[in-house]
Amino acid sequence: MSAHTILAIGPGRRLYSRFANRLSWRSAPVILGAVIILGAIIIAISIPWWSPYDPIALAGRRLQPPSWGHWCGTDALGRDVLVRTLYGTRYSLTIAALVLAAGVSIGSLVGAVAGFIGGLLDSTLMRLADITLSFPPILLAMAIAASLGPGLVHTAIALIIVWWPIYARLMRAQVLNVKGLDHVDAAVVAGALPSRILFKHIVPLCWSPILVNMTMDVGQVILLASGLSFIGLGAQPPTPEWGQMIAEGASSFYSWWIAMGPGLAIFLVSLSFNFLGDGLRDLFDPRSRAST
Amino acid sequence: MTDARSNILDVRGLRIAIPGRDGERVAVSNVDFEVARGEVLGLVGESGSGKSLSMLAVMGLLPRNMQVTGSVRFDGQELLGLPARQMRSIRGGRIAMVFQDPMTALNPVMTVGAQIAEAIRLHNPSLSRRALRARAVGLLELVSIPMPEQRFDQYPHEFSGGMRQRVVIAIAVANDPELLIADEPTTALDVTIQAQIVEIFDRLRREKGLAIVLITHDLGLVAGLADRITILYSGRVAERGAIEAVFRRPRHPYTAGLLAAVPSIDSTSERLHAIDGTPPSLAARPSGCQFHPRCAFALPVCAERDPDFQWFGQSMAACHRAAEALPMAGGDDGR
Numbered sequence: 001m002s003a004h005t006i007l008a009i010g011p012g013r014r015l016y017s018r019f020a021n022r023l024s025w026r027s028a029p030v031i032l033g034a035v036i037i038l039g040a041i042i043i044a045i046s047i048p049w050w051s052p053y054d055p056i057a058l059a060g061r062r063l064q065p066p067s068w069g070h071w072c073g074t075d076a077l078g079r080d081v082l083v084r085t086l087y088g089t090r091y092s093l094t095i096a097a098l099v100l101a102a103g104v105s106i107g108s109l110v111g112a113v114a115g116f117i118g119g120l121l122d123s124t125l126m127r128l129a130d131i132t133l134s135f136p137p138i139l140l141a142m143a144i145a146a147s148l149g150p151g152l153v154h155t156a157i158a159l160i161i162v163w164w165p166i167y168a169r170l171m172r173a174q175v176l177n178v179k180g181l182d183h184v185d186a187a188v189v190a191g192a193l194p195s196r197i198l199f200k201h202i203v204p205l206c207w208s209p210i211l212v213n214m215t216m217d218v219g220q221v222i223l224l225a226s227g228l229s230f231i232g233l234g235a236q237p238p239t240p241e242w243g244q245m246i247a248e249g250a251s252s253f254y255s256w257w258i259a260m261g262p263g264l265a266i267f268l269v270s271l272s273f274n275f276l277g278d279g280l281r282d283l284f285d286p287r288s289r290a291s292t
Numbered sequence: 293m294t295d296a297r298s299n300i301l302d303v304r305g306l307r308i309a310i311p312g313r314d315g316e317r318v319a320v321s322n323v324d325f326e327v328a329r330g331e332v333l334g335l336v337g338e339s340g341s342g343k344s345l346s347m348l349a350v351m352g353l354l355p356r357n358m359q360v361t362g363s364v365r366f367d368g369q370e371l372l373g374l375p376a377r378q379m380r381s382i383r384g385g386r387i388a389m390v391f392q393d394p395m396t397a398l399n400p401v402m403t404v405g406a407q408i409a410e411a412i413r414l415h416n417p418s419l420s421r422r423a424l425r426a427r428a429v430g431l432l433e434l435v436s437i438p439m440p441e442q443r444f445d446q447y448p449h450e451f452s453g454g455m456r457q458r459v460v461i462a463i464a465v466a467n468d469p470e471l472l473i474a475d476e477p478t479t480a481l482d483v484t485i486q487a488q489i490v491e492i493f494d495r496l497r498r499e500k501g502l503a504i505v506l507i508t509h510d511l512g513l514v515a516g517l518a519d520r521i522t523i524l525y526s527g528r529v530a531e532r533g534a535i536e537a538v539f540r541r542p543r544h545p546y547t548a549g550l551l552a553a554v555p556s557i558d559s560t561s562e563r564l565h566a567i568d569g570t571p572p573s574l575a576a577r578p579s580g581c582q583f584h585p586r587c588a589f590a591l592p593v594c595a596e597r598d599p600d601f602q603w604f605g606q607s608m609a610a611c612h613r614a615a616e617a618l619p620m621a622g623g624d625d626g627r
Binding site: 181182183185186187188189190191192193200201204205 | 351353380381382383384385388389391392393396397398399400401402410411414415460463
């Protein structure tokens with residue numbers, strides 16, 4: 001056991017030391033992921049203040065290969081690819097945050113109520129979730145996005161409908177676990193209302209797997225949202241959305257740099273969230289933790 | 293009006309049945325017991341004898357598929373079939389409960405103080421935050437937790453097992469209940485801590501006139517704390533009465549066997565005394581007296597007819613031979 005374990009007495013130190021304890025080469029991907037995500041968030045917020053070019057205005061000659069003036073070259077309309085890629089961070093992160101916030105809220109509310117009340121309500125809600133989950137996600141998202149019409153908001157709605165059942169299932173399983181614990185019975189015995197028992201004594205104990213899953217899913221949401229934009233169901237030109245930009249790059253195939261910027265961006269951000277999710281899972285779940 | 297010695301809890305003819313595909317299974321039948329104000333009742337029995345089930349029935353916490361009949365009167369009011377709303381105001385208000393395992397009975401993500409305050413607020417919604425805190429700190433003090441002001445803001449994982457059980461007791465007595473049901477409150481604790489918990493119970497009884505139902509299989513605990521005892525076997529009452537009378541002169545062979553099984557420090561025998569056989573399963577209850585397959589004194593009649601209670605002044609036993617002077621182990625020399 002390391003000195004960190006011995007020092008881990010206070011509640012605040014505990015989490016820190018759990019992390020610090022495993023601060024070996026194995027945590028490198030987690031830290032890398034966290035740094036990239038932090039960078040992406042900072043870029044998304046601050047880009048309008050320091051961007052050298054306008055993302056949707058002409059920045060130079062058309063289809064220039066990468067150079068010192070345009071690090072990732074220019075696209076078919078003469079716009080700077082790097083600037084557009086960096087602006088794209090805003091759309092991707094916003095849509096991921098929106099989809100996950102709504103998906104997790106709806107899903108965990110449904111799952112918690114279903115698991116807590118049980119019976120017919122439970123069966124009905126969970127069969128609804130099963131039906132949704134039985135479709136391939138991309139097909140269902142396409143169908144919904146196509147029926148709502150193109151646009152980022154519609155993409156978000158489609159993705160929320162695809163995503164909520166995952167969290168409903170996860171939350172339900174957690175609630176079923178926690179429901180049987182003694183402190184829940186103790187709350188019943190203390191005369192607490194069922195709603196209070198659910199939201200005060202059960203749900204707060206259920207978050208850790210959901211948090212981990214959320215982190216892992218950010219990459220998936222970004223991928224799927226870009227996919228929808230790529231096939232023309234999501235963001236519309238001239239929005240500098242990554243999937244949309246790759247679609248533009250596909251039409252001038254020999255200017256490889258147009259698709260490379262957003263492609264790399266999708267790759268990096270998705271991978272970073274997966275790394276971070278892995279690290280969080282190790283932190284929360286003692287079973288998946290490597291013995292030290 | 294009820295006088296001071298009236299029964300706070302009166303259970304009569306309690307029967308708990310679990311319906312199944314092959315007919316219902318009777319887990320508890322014809323169970324009677326009562327607790328007077330300020331009195332401690334020891335509810336003793338092996339695992340599966342129905343002692344916890346009976347108390348859950350009193351609290352109205354049994355799963356809905358179990359059928360409970362009979363009568364459970366709390367301070368004269370019938371609890372069976374009481375609407376959920378009224379039951380909630382009684383639970384945690386006038387009847388409180390302490391669970392067996394203090395390691396799991398507290399919410400791990402709420403501070404200890406917040407949990408005590410919640411218990412108070414559920415029954416006094418108008419109290420201010422400051423008043424809640426003051427009362428909660430007072431309760432921590434009542435159960436002998438040192439530095440209650442600092443402890444208020446700590447989480448359960450910062451407490452030891454014995455300390456947590458005291459917090460659980462503090463929560464239970466937060467609203468000055470009249471009846472406390474303690475389901476094996478010391479089983480999960482080590483012996484020195486057990487003594488402290490017993491001391492707290494005893495003080496609450498003396499100072500607040502709290503009536504306690506002590507569910508346990510620890511006869512030593514019952515001897516130290518209880519005024520009356522009810523011994524359950526296979527979902528029925530085997531013997532019940534004043535603790536003195538039952539311990540001195542057990543009338544039921546099962547009681548005698550239990551008393552003999554308590555190891556004694558000055559006993560010369562090397563082997564521990566045990567009752568042969570195992571309690572009957574819920575699915576295969578014997579006919580007649582539930583105890584007859586394991587009883588050394590069984591007569592043919594024991595297998596045929598369920599014995600009626602015989603009254604012996606201070607205690608009563610359900611045994612066909614209760615009036616005879618059987619050469620049973622236990623009793624006088626036991627303790």
